[in-house]
Amino acid sequence: MLVKTFGCAIIGINAIIVTIEVNSEKGIQFFLVGLPDSSVKESYQRINASFSNLGYKFPKRRITVNMAPADIRKEGAAYDLPLAIGIMAVSEQVDASMLDQYVIMGELSLDGVLNPIRGVLPMAIQAKEEGYKGIIIPKENAPEAAVVEGLEVIGASDLSQVVGFLNGTISIDPERVELGTQAEEDACLYDFQDVKGQESIKRALEIAAAGSHNVLLIGSPGSGKTMLAKRLPGILPPMTLAEALETTKIHSVAGLMGRNRTLLTTRPFRSPHHSISDAGLCGGGSFPQPGEISLANNGVLFLDEVPEMQRHTLEILRQPMEDREITISRARSSVRYPANFMLVAAMNPCPCGYYNHPDRECVCKPGEVQKYLNKISGPLMDRIDIHVEVLPVPYNDLSDVRRGEPSAEIRKRVVAARKIQEARYAAYPGIHSNAQMTTKLQQQYCSLDPRSNEALHKAMRRLGLSARAYDRILKVARTIADLEGVADIQYEHLAEAINYRSLDRDNWGS
Numbered sequence: 001m002l003v004k005t006f007g008c009a010i011i012g013i014n015a016i017i018v019t020i021e022v023n024s025e026k027g028i029q030f031f032l033v034g035l036p037d038s039s040v041k042e043s044y045q046r047i048n049a050s051f052s053n054l055g056y057k058f059p060k061r062r063i064t065v066n067m068a069p070a071d072i073r074k075e076g077a078a079y080d081l082p083l084a085i086g087i088m089a090v091s092e093q094v095d096a097s098m099l100d101q102y103v104i105m106g107e108l109s110l111d112g113v114l115n116p117i118r119g120v121l122p123m124a125i126q127a128k129e130e131g132y133k134g135i136i137i138p139k140e141n142a143p144e145a146a147v148v149e150g151l152e153v154i155g156a157s158d159l160s161q162v163v164g165f166l167n168g169t170i171s172i173d174p175e176r177v178e179l180g181t182q183a184e185e186d187a188c189l190y191d192f193q194d195v196k197g198q199e200s201i202k203r204a205l206e207i208a209a210a211g212s213h214n215v216l217l218i219g220s221p222g223s224g225k226t227m228l229a230k231r232l233p234g235i236l237p238p239m240t241l242a243e244a245l246e247t248t249k250i251h252s253v254a255g256l257m258g259r260n261r262t263l264l265t266t267r268p269f270r271s272p273h274h275s276i277s278d279a280g281l282c283g284g285g286s287f288p289q290p291g292e293i294s295l296a297n298n299g300v301l302f303l304d305e306v307p308e309m310q311r312h313t314l315e316i317l318r319q320p321m322e323d324r325e326i327t328i329s330r331a332r333s334s335v336r337y338p339a340n341f342m343l344v345a346a347m348n349p350c351p352c353g354y355y356n357h358p359d360r361e362c363v364c365k366p367g368e369v370q371k372y373l374n375k376i377s378g379p380l381m382d383r384i385d386i387h388v389e390v391l392p393v394p395y396n397d398l399s400d401v402r403r404g405e406p407s408a409e410i411r412k413r414v415v416a417a418r419k420i421q422e423a424r425y426a427a428y429p430g431i432h433s434n435a436q437m438t439t440k441l442q443q444q445y446c447s448l449d450p451r452s453n454e455a456l457h458k459a460m461r462r463l464g465l466s467a468r469a470y471d472r473i474l475k476v477a478r479t480i481a482d483l484e485g486v487a488d489i490q491y492e493h494l495a496e497a498i499n500y501r502s503l504d505r506d507n508w509g510s
Helices: 043-054 077-090 096-101 120-129 139-145 159-167 199-211 225-230 241-253 278-282 311-315 318-323 368-373 378-382 407-424 439-445 450-463 467-484 491-499
Strands: 002-011 014-025 030-033 062-068 102-104 134-138 152-156 215-219 300-303 325-329 334-338 342-347 386-390
Touching (some): 002 077, 014 077, 014 120, 030 043, 043 159, 062 077, 077 159, 096 102, 102 120, 120 134, 120 241, 134 139, 139 152, 152 159, 199 225, 199 386, 215 225, 225 342, 241 334, 278 311, 311 378, 378 467, 407 467, 450 467, 450 491
Parallel strands (some): 002 102, 102 134, 300 342
Antiparallel strands (some): 002 014, 014 062
């Protein structure tokens, strides 16, 4: 007798359907084929124990299980449930009439309880695309899968509930979620109105948010670099449904969704320690998992103490910052993860931290400042659109009881500028902000008048800027014009954009 159940395998942030064929014939052996890893092979022990504890019988026959397609590696304990249901169906303990209508995934405990699994959202999306009626998964994962409309999501707490549902002896109501009722997490936790002074830095971050530009904050210890960076997500535009789904898929595959979570509605803010490894930053491992740059997709990647990071780890950022995705290649396969993040980097100006400080004297030896700055390569520095110096806040500003402009007001201007950009690039798929402009679009939308052109020419010669830095200045100027609601870049917009190249000035590190 042959029975088929259906599960899913995760490749990158997408899923493919896995057909689990269970065949029963005379004999007493158990065979599991189809390129399973060790945890899948161990499912026999978990299934056998759960059957015994729940009063079900493991068939005393020759059972052959094939997981197709057989050339794709099957990983993890999430295949326990479809394997168990297939074995029960082939031994006529479960009615097999509905098995072709559902994708089934879940990890079994020895007592039959279903444990939550990773990657449920891409599984649910794939099940709907393939025309399945629904998906049967652990109850704690059900809210996450229920964001997929038009798919029946059955959340079960143990194996006996799944058996009862398929046999028609019990009824399980499909999971329902109201996306509009999920509040944004930590929406008011960090607000710009609590920041004293630093008006020029707030302005730079507003421009960065409006055009999705990368930022480098350089300043002495205690000047507020980390504090300002943490408030950046609060002024970014709300995520679209497509962005929320993509971000949730990445976090689901990485196992970071937690229990009873639905859709991520807040833009991610990732802040890895400067000792992070290459694989931790870009993703990887024997079986590739998303790294910090993918977990920050559609949000902010904050790297504090950038010069303290390993140089070869920092250089990994160069390609994803340009392509906004990263491909992790292994001998048998390649996995592509999105990496559309805003980079916010922070650093001290020198080893002692007080170079260019208005009150304290730098004690670094000659040449140490430039050596410290050189820990960040020129190609990487060119890819950072805005360099701003963060100076200590004077006492008068710190003691001022008046509150600054709230993040909500800044966000309104950012959203208005983003709407201009969305309309401008509506005919260009994959381009949504000024930072993503191609050379052709830059020539079309970043034209300069003679006065502005001459000013940029002088800045290029004086600062020794590269062609990439030239492009960045024009893109930032375009964003400043959008914030002002102006169709053409004006001299004032270009001058402000040039001013945001602090580390290109002659006085830095000399």
